[in-house]
Amino acid sequence: MNDTAISIRDVTRSYGKTPVLDRLDLTVKAGSIYGFLGRNGSGKTTTIKLLAGLGRPETGEISVLGRDPWAFTAEDRQGVGYLSEKQNLPPLMKVRSLLAFCSRLYPQWDRELCEGLIARFQVPVNKRVSALSMGNQRLVGIILALAPRPALVLLDEPAANLDPVARREFLDEILDLIRDGGRTVFFSTHILSDVERVADEVGILAQGKLRVSESLDTLKETVKRVRFFGFPGNAPERPPQAFGWRVRDGEALGTLKLAHPGEPAALAATWKCQYEIIDLSLEDIFVDIARN
Numbered sequence: 001m002n003d004t005a006i007s008i009r010d011v012t013r014s015y016g017k018t019p020v021l022d023r024l025d026l027t028v029k030a031g032s033i034y035g036f037l038g039r040n041g042s043g044k045t046t047t048i049k050l051l052a053g054l055g056r057p058e059t060g061e062i063s064v065l066g067r068d069p070w071a072f073t074a075e076d077r078q079g080v081g082y083l084s085e086k087q088n089l090p091p092l093m094k095v096r097s098l099l100a101f102c103s104r105l106y107p108q109w110d111r112e113l114c115e116g117l118i119a120r121f122q123v124p125v126n127k128r129v130s131a132l133s134m135g136n137q138r139l140v141g142i143i144l145a146l147a148p149r150p151a152l153v154l155l156d157e158p159a160a161n162l163d164p165v166a167r168r169e170f171l172d173e174i175l176d177l178i179r180d181g182g183r184t185v186f187f188s189t190h191i192l193s194d195v196e197r198v199a200d201e202v203g204i205l206a207q208g209k210l211r212v213s214e215s216l217d218t219l220k221e222t223v224k225r226v227r228f229f230g231f232p233g234n235a236p237e238r239p240p241q242a243f244g245w246r247v248r249d250g251e252a253l254g255t256l257k258l259a260h261p262g263e264p265a266a267l268a269a270t271w272k273c274q275y276e277i278i279d280l281s282l283e284d285i286f287v288d289i290a291r292n
């Protein structure tokens with residue numbers, strides 16, 4: 001099996017004259033759960049649509065399960081489950097009929113899994129789609145993405161509108177799915193606790209580029225807020241790889257992506273100052289990097 005499920009290289013995508021993705025690079029290992037973060041309008045949906053083959057980049061190359069998604073064959077599509085941000089389910093169809101209809105489109109549709117998901121998510125399958133709450137419509141979309149047991153699942157804000165119980169069931173299902181082995185999940189979200197619960201890898205998109213892409217543990221070990229103080233002269237310029245650098249009242253504060261653990265000490269030695277390291281939560285890291 002290919003070790004890489006998703007590879008995005010040097011991809012640019014604009015709407016009109018507005019660039020959204022700016023020479024984006026991103027790699028997702030096969031078998032991982034990748035949490036894709038970014039502020040509103042940062043380009044997460046744009047990226048996921050490109051991965052699903054629903055758009056084409058202006059420059060660069062995309063490979064999904066070893067294929068260019070723009071050139072996906074019907075067979076390639078069977079391997080990729082996709083939940084779009086704005087679902088467009090047929091409103092008048094009963095959920096049960098919709099699931100039965102879709103099951104016939106996928107040779108590898110897993111009936112047992114589908115029934116298990118219906119029970120786990122407590123979806124009212126005898127109602128018409130239009131009569132479902134927003135959260136239940138989302139759960140139907142999740143079932144449609146998972147039941148064919150695709151090798152890769154692309155989920156655009158799957159947890160939007162889900163109550164905490166449904167969210168927990170959904171996240172546990174994702175973990176179960178991955179435990180099966182060989183599958184990859186790529187999902188966007190604004191709910192950072194969900195990322196902390198399930199994701200192996202986290203990517204933060206800002207200004208059209210991936211600012212970080214790391215395992216959660218590595219991210220927390222290498223991204224720190226550092227306060228430098230007690231300068232003999234002027235406070236220093238923003239170091240490379242610093243986010244939100246702020247110099248005020250004789251001290252400099254910023255979030256640093258450390259190349260090695262001794263970096264703050266080395267900077268302080270160069271600047272002849274003192275320093276303090278402050279650990280950050282994923283939310284702090286996200287806010288510092290995304291608003292920079």
Ligand SMILES: Nc1ncnc2c1ncn2[C@@H]1O[C@H](COP(=O)(O)OP(=O)(O)OP(=O)(O)O)[C@@H](O)[C@H]1O
Pocket residue numbers: 015016020038039040041042043044045046047085
């Ligand atoms: N069809 C379109 N036509 C013009 N502009 C678009 C179109 N789709 C998206 N955009 C713009 O592209 C940018 C990125 O949008 P996108 O939906 O990818 O962001 P996002 O990160 O998914 O946001 P959110 O978290 O709010 O869902 C935004 O500025 C948006 O207004």
